[in-house]
Amino acid sequence: MKAKGARLEPGPFFSAHARAVKTIGVACGRGARDIRCEQAPEALCSAKLISRMRSRGLAAAWVDTLRPSRHASTDDFKAVHNVCRRLAKRVETILARNKFPVVIGGDHSCAIGTWKGIARSLESRGPLGLLWVDAHMDAHTPDTTPSGMLHGMPLACLLGYGDPQLVGLAAGARLQPERVCLVGVRSFEAGEAALLQRLDVRVFFMAEIEERGLDTVLSEALAIVKKGTAGFGLTIDLDVVDPRDAPGVGTPAPGGIGANELISALTRFAREPGLVSAEIVEYNPCRDRYGATASLVVNMIDALLCGQHALDLDRLIEREQHHAAHPDALLPIPLGIDEGRARWTTAPGATCGRGSRNARRRRASRRPGTTRSTAPATVPGRNPA
Ligand SMILES: [Mn+2]
Numbered sequence: 001m002k003a004k005g006a007r008l009e010p011g012p013f014f015s016a017h018a019r020a021v022k023t024i025g026v027a028c029g030r031g032a033r034d035i036r037c038e039q040a041p042e043a044l045c046s047a048k049l050i051s052r053m054r055s056r057g058l059a060a061a062w063v064d065t066l067r068p069s070r071h072a073s074t075d076d077f078k079a080v081h082n083v084c085r086r087l088a089k090r091v092e093t094i095l096a097r098n099k100f101p102v103v104i105g106g107d108h109s110c111a112i113g114t115w116k117g118i119a120r121s122l123e124s125r126g127p128l129g130l131l132w133v134d135a136h137m138d139a140h141t142p143d144t145t146p147s148g149m150l151h152g153m154p155l156a157c158l159l160g161y162g163d164p165q166l167v168g169l170a171a172g173a174r175l176q177p178e179r180v181c182l183v184g185v186r187s188f189e190a191g192e193a194a195l196l197q198r199l200d201v202r203v204f205f206m207a208e209i210e211e212r213g214l215d216t217v218l219s220e221a222l223a224i225v226k227k228g229t230a231g232f233g234l235t236i237d238l239d240v241v242d243p244r245d246a247p248g249v250g251t252p253a254p255g256g257i258g259a260n261e262l263i264s265a266l267t268r269f270a271r272e273p274g275l276v277s278a279e280i281v282e283y284n285p286c287r288d289r290y291g292a293t294a295s296l297v298v299n300m301i302d303a304l305l306c307g308q309h310a311l312d313l314d315r316l317i318e319r320e321q322h323h324a325a326h327p328d329a330l331l332p333i334p335l336g337i338d339e340g341r342a343r344w345t346t347a348p349g350a351t352c353g354r355g356s357r358n359a360r361r362r363r364a365s366r367r368p369g370t371t372r373s374t375a376p377a378t379v380p381g382r383n384p385a
Contacts, residue, residue: 021058021305022094023050023102025065026087026281029250030072030079031109031150036286037250041065041104043285047294049104049301056306064090080109080150081165087113088120088170095121095276102301105281107151107250108138111235115158116170118277122230128276129179129225129232130158135239135253137188137196137203144191151250151282155180156195177201179232181224183217184209184240187253206255214257214265222272231276234269236300238282238293246296248288259296263303270307278304 025041045062053060066086068079087103091114094101103114119128132138132155139155141162142148150166157166160174167174177199186206196203202224204217225232243252245259269275280297288294302308 019059019098019100021053021060021100021102023060023062023104024087024090024094025062025104026083026106026110026113027065027067028079028083028106028110030068030076030083030107031154032107032250033147033149034250034284035107036284037105037107037282038067039285040106040281040283043288044104044283044294044297047291047298049298052298052302053305056302056308058305063094066090077150077163080112081169084110084113084116084166085169088117091117091277092121092170100305101277102305103277103279103281104297105279105283108134108235108237108281109150109154110281111138111154111279112157112166112169114277114279115175115233115235116173118233119158119175120170120173122276123173126230127176127179127228129227129229129274130175131221131225131232131234132180132182132237133184133235133240134182134237135184135187135206135256136237136251137182137185137192138237139192139196139201140189141191141195144189144195146189152192155182156192159195159199159201161195179225179227179229181221183221184257186255206257209257214261218265218268226272226274229274231274232272233277233279234275234304235279235281238280238297241296246293248284248286248293250282250284252287259299263296263299264309266300266303267307267309269304275304 025045027038027041029035029038042065045065050060050062066083069082072078072082083106087110091101091103095118101114101118103110105111115128115130122128136152137155138152139159140152141156142153145152153162153166156162158175159177159180160167177196178201181202181204182196183204184206185203193203202221204221209217222232237249238246239249239251239253240256241249241259241262242256243249243254246252246256269278278301280300283293283297285294
């Protein structure tokens with residue numbers, strides 16, 4: 001039973017509430033044919049990613065945006081190698097100082113730097129688990145890749161297969177296949193599937209998510225990355241989301257997870273003290289529509305670091321202001337609060353119009369279905385029975 005007047009609070013969890021969040025942008029799209037993911041950090045920086053985290057009480061900062069060095073101006077491999085080498089060092093140091101690194105790609109090749117650096121930083125305490133949320137497998141080697149693009153190879157590199165210069169980064173730190181799993185895969189080639197199968201890496205395909213539900217699948221995935229590890233990481237390729245909800249990605253693949261479903265599922269990560277770092281990649285601002293994918297990134301971070309549900313407050317406020325000109329329009333009101341999540345409804349009789357602040361307060365506290373009550377809040381689920 002909730003105490004009367006319980007407030008919406010993030011909850012007693014999350015490592016990030018105890019630690020500062022250090023965000024690093026990777027302005028590099030040179031691992032992909034379409035390099036425009038390199039514009040993602042700048043676009044997301046202005047999408048108020050940091051201010052959202054701060055509004056939740058996190059000590060969050062954007063510490064740096066890495067770009068390929070000028071020496072690598074023509075050579076894509078050098079560009080990716082150079083960025084990953086520097087990225088690995090940065091995240092290694094951030095984690096060693098007990099801060100929480102958040103990496104914003106760039107194309108997915110940056111994962112080589114991120115997770116090698118994190119694995120290296122954890123090494124003395126134990127192995128790293130990694131949850132790879134992606135429409136693709138990203139597990140090609142130079143021998144199996146049809147495209148030659150490095151953003152199709154990072155997972156193989158992290159497992160120890162691929163170009164020796166990339167595999168050797170961060171003193172050759174690597175992941176153990178039994179502590180890695182993939183979620184949301186629906187587009188892949190035979191060569192990479194064969195490697196993962198040979199290594200016995202667990203892959204939760206999209207079909208399995210549809211059959212068993214995302215929450216069930218994530219529970220099993222979490223068990224894999226937590227078992228026997230010193231901590232685990234989460235890398236999210238935005239193309240795991242259905243392109244109808246996330247059009248602004250590098251390589252769209254139809255039939256993905258719905259944005260709201262994914263955000264709901266991500267809230268559980270805020271209660272996982274073992275989560276040591278998170279990465280979101282493959283945002284392509286040039287393909288986005290009305291900033292939908294950028295908002296999704298901000299909401300994803302909100303969900304997984306703060307346990308906040310996909311309640312788009314900005315949109316609700318906007319809608320309320322819009323409807324303020326129409327006294328008969330319905331206003332959404334909270335029905336109840338359940339484990340920090342508010343459930344909303346549009347109550348009959350809950351009109352919204354210009355009026356005194358007190359009148360608005362009365363309306364906000366009105367029980368669903370009644371029209372004239374000025375009684376204090378008697379919202380079901382919120383008060384003792
Ligand atoms: Mn990917």
